[in-house]
Amino acid sequence: MLIGVMIMIHELGHYWAARLFDVKVETFSFGFGPRLFGFRRGETDFRFSAILFGGYVKMLGEQPGDEARDPRSLLAKPRWQRMIIAFAGPAINVILAIGLLTGLYMVVYEKSPNPTSPVLGYVMPDSAAAKAGIRVGDQILQIDDTTDPSWEDIELKVASSARHQMEVWVKRDGERLHIPMTPALDEQQGIGVAGWLYEMPVKVAGYSDTVHAAEKAGIRRGDTLVSVDGRQLRSIPSVNEAIHAAGGKPVDIVVRRADKEFHVTVQPEKSEVAGRERWMIGVSLDPQVIVTKLPFPQALSASVKRNGQFAGLIFKFLGGIAQRRVSPKSIEGPFRIAQMSGEAAREGAIPFLGLMAAVSLNLAIFNLLPVPILDGGVMLLLFLEMLMRRDLGLKVKETALKIGFLFLMVIVVFVIYNDLSKILGPS
Numbered sequence: 001m002l003i004g005v006m007i008m009i010h011e012l013g014h015y016w017a018a019r020l021f022d023v024k025v026e027t028f029s030f031g032f033g034p035r036l037f038g039f040r041r042g043e044t045d046f047r048f049s050a051i052l053f054g055g056y057v058k059m060l061g062e063q064p065g066d067e068a069r070d071p072r073s074l075l076a077k078p079r080w081q082r083m084i085i086a087f088a089g090p091a092i093n094v095i096l097a098i099g100l101l102t103g104l105y106m107v108v109y110e111k112s113p114n115p116t117s118p119v120l121g122y123v124m125p126d127s128a129a130a131k132a133g134i135r136v137g138d139q140i141l142q143i144d145d146t147t148d149p150s151w152e153d154i155e156l157k158v159a160s161s162a163r164h165q166m167e168v169w170v171k172r173d174g175e176r177l178h179i180p181m182t183p184a185l186d187e188q189q190g191i192g193v194a195g196w197l198y199e200m201p202v203k204v205a206g207y208s209d210t211v212h213a214a215e216k217a218g219i220r221r222g223d224t225l226v227s228v229d230g231r232q233l234r235s236i237p238s239v240n241e242a243i244h245a246a247g248g249k250p251v252d253i254v255v256r257r258a259d260k261e262f263h264v265t266v267q268p269e270k271s272e273v274a275g276r277e278r279w280m281i282g283v284s285l286d287p288q289v290i291v292t293k294l295p296f297p298q299a300l301s302a303s304v305k306r307n308g309q310f311a312g313l314i315f316k317f318l319g320g321i322a323q324r325r326v327s328p329k330s331i332e333g334p335f336r337i338a339q340m341s342g343e344a345a346r347e348g349a350i351p352f353l354g355l356m357a358a359v360s361l362n363l364a365i366f367n368l369l370p371v372p373i374l375d376g377g378v379m380l381l382l383f384l385e386m387l388m389r390r391d392l393g394l395k396v397k398e399t400a401l402k403i404g405f406l407f408l409m410v411i412v413v414f415v416i417y418n419d420l421s422k423i424l425g426p427s
Helices: 002-020 079-107 128-132 151-159 213-217 236-246 296-322 334-347 349-367 375-388 394-424
Strands: 025-041 044-059 109-111 120-123 139-143 166-172 175-181 184-186 191-193 196-198 202-207 224-228 251-257 260-266 269-273 276-280 283-286 290-292
Touching: 002 025, 002 044, 002 079, 002 334, 002 349, 079 296, 079 349, 079 375, 120 128, 120 236, 128 175, 139 151, 151 191, 151 296, 202 213, 202 236, 213 260, 224 236, 236 251, 236 276, 296 349, 334 349, 375 394
Parallel strands: none
Antiparallel strands: 025 044, 109 290, 120 196, 139 166, 166 175, 184 191, 202 224, 202 283, 224 251, 251 260, 269 276
16 A cells, blocks of 8 residues: 555656646556546546556657657657656655655654764674674774774665675774675575674663563663673673573672662573573663654755665665675565555554655655666656657667566566565465
């Protein structure tokens, strides 16, 4: 449903641009296939069709071979106007993505710390980082050609470099070390993973519903856990490791509260998590998300920046797929988007609006790919005609459309198969 709405908004962009330049719009269809019902307004048939997925706008004279005798035909319009009509669909998707995040940030703006040259607080055993020799306490100074990288820079580079060696420079004990590392492939998400986290204070956000050991021992919300049995805590996973290592014995936890540190003895309790029994002390830990509201100018600026980052990530992933550094399995299709939209809707308006913005931006970028049949392909052909100062031959256009249609069908079949594989899981 969500992706269908986004496609219809995309088609509205084409429709409004066509009306702006007085192109006759014969049909505006919600869905594809045979007409079910609808109404006629002016010269346009607004209809609901049998396959209620997406939609299309049919303009007079838009097919190769159509004649441009009617002055309101698309082919009768100057190429620059046709270029704008083609671009209007992706443009309205980008505007929608920016508008959605702007409105969202004016209500709630969540920001995680994004340290530059971060110190590592956790390295997962047997992970790509651990196998390369990277350790907790290392400070990342450079990754490939990016110096003083932010944590976001690092995550993007790792995600787009599965099974391809990266050059990492770290600072350890005052010494600069060069450590090559090859991110592993996350088979489910299709992206690269290193198995590391940056150092952060471990703060108590609340208590478990089933285990009350920490609460009984006097640990409060807002406390910072400094160490467990002398083992310094530098990240949330390190707490679980330290509790597990105690094997159910009472643990000595150093707690910081209002700039004062003191010791607390806590007796872990066993509880089932994801079908496995684990020793726990019964606290939920704060992932350090700062929540605030932004006034309109800052919200708009943050939205433009965030959408720019999303767009850059999408292009990195597309480039990574072309270079075989990222698995095509990372692509989400209509079924997975429907599943994700349902999950987001259950979580509340904020996750759902964020997903809407992401889907709208993805749709814009996909349609701008220089593939015949997509808007980007139409714009490319128009640009070539502008350079040549003449129309391309009918045979060339028909061949380009056939190739574009074949490409699109291959993509559709792949993403649907990919979606069903993720949803149904291994048989």
